[in-house]
Amino acid sequence: MREPLAALAPAAAAVEVLSAHKTYPGGTVALQPVDLTVQEGEFVTLLGPSGCGKSTLLKMMAGLLEPSDGRLLLWRKPVDRLHEADKRMAFVYQAPTLMPWADVATNVRLPLDLAGVPRAEAEARVLDALALVGLKKFARALPRALSGGMQMRVSIARSLVVQPHLLLMDEPFGALDEITRHKLDADLLALWREKKLTVIFVTHSIHEAVFLSTRVIMMAARPGRIVEEVVIDEPYPRTPDFMVTPRFSGYARHLQDSLLRASRENEEDME
Numbered sequence: 001m002r003e004p005l006a007a008l009a010p011a012a013a014a015v016e017v018l019s020a021h022k023t024y025p026g027g028t029v030a031l032q033p034v035d036l037t038v039q040e041g042e043f044v045t046l047l048g049p050s051g052c053g054k055s056t057l058l059k060m061m062a063g064l065l066e067p068s069d070g071r072l073l074l075w076r077k078p079v080d081r082l083h084e085a086d087k088r089m090a091f092v093y094q095a096p097t098l099m100p101w102a103d104v105a106t107n108v109r110l111p112l113d114l115a116g117v118p119r120a121e122a123e124a125r126v127l128d129a130l131a132l133v134g135l136k137k138f139a140r141a142l143p144r145a146l147s148g149g150m151q152m153r154v155s156i157a158r159s160l161v162v163q164p165h166l167l168l169m170d171e172p173f174g175a176l177d178e179i180t181r182h183k184l185d186a187d188l189l190a191l192w193r194e195k196k197l198t199v200i201f202v203t204h205s206i207h208e209a210v211f212l213s214t215r216v217i218m219m220a221a222r223p224g225r226i227v228e229e230v231v232i233d234e235p236y237p238r239t240p241d242f243m244v245t246p247r248f249s250g251y252a253r254h255l256q257d258s259l260l261r262a263s264r265e266n267e268e269d270m271e
């Protein structure tokens with residue numbers, strides 16, 4: 001018999017990466033052994049130069065990619081042994097990857113259709129998810145009628161419809177203009193707080209990382225590894241005013257220096 005989720009977690013660790021490493025076929029060492037624990041309710045961001053293994057680490061946490069060795073636990077259970085229904089986890093990619101021929105509601109309903117959720121229940125959950133991202137009025141629209149930011153909201157609604165506890169997001173707003181990105185960042189923070197989610201977020205933007213995160217994990221490449229962890233000790237709710245404070249600048253400057261160091265090591269290794 002399957003245990004309910006609450007019974008899985010006497011402690012508060014949502015994700016545990018235990019000496020997990022990854023060498024791709026062909027020999028690229030994408031990640032050296034990594035240890036990382038993410039507690040329930042954290043908003044953790046992975047930051048680092050291109051190729052440092054951010055996506056590889058995120059996909060391993062999602063169970064989408066097997067580590068070459070080491071272990072990945074979600075709520076204290078090996079990720080590959082969690083039943084789909086108990087995973088309560090959703091992965092959001094940079095591209096919204098919507099079905100162009102299907103309307104917004106049908107796109108958002110897809111994970112529920114795949115899971116065999118009865119139609120009436122699924123439709124109610126779709127409307128709830130669309131309301132959370134401010135798109136209830138667009139349920140019958142086709143993706144091509146929506147802006148890039150709205151399409152990304154649809155993608156987020158599709159991830160929320162499974163009522164996840166854990167959201168894994170791989171540069172979700174990387175392709176959007178800055179104003180739209182700020183708006184979606186603020187909305188994501190509001191969702192994270194309202195739904196008490198655990199979020200693990202990949203970005204190339206230092207400002208986005210500081211604005212959103214409880215903790216930033218800095219990585220370096222060749223081989224991919226964690227080089228620093230920075231706690232962003234700033235209360236929530238965070239408003240855009242935070243971005244013009246000396247505290248924000250201090251965190252941003254620290255991470256900028258750390259990123260430059262990580263990138264320089266990378267370039268030296270390539271020479």
Ligand SMILES: Nc1ncnc2c1ncn2[C@@H]1O[C@H](COP(=O)(O)OP(=O)(O)OP(=O)(O)O)[C@@H](O)[C@H]1O
Nearest residue numbers: 024025026028030049050051052053054055056057
């Ligand atoms: N399927 C694959 N096969 C072989 N090598 C891969 C594969 N996927 C990624 N790599 C390599 O593994 C390393 C880490 O890649 P990964 O995509 O995890 O880094 P990243 O930090 O997410 O990069 P970016 O910021 O550019 O998206 C890189 O050297 C990459 O070329």
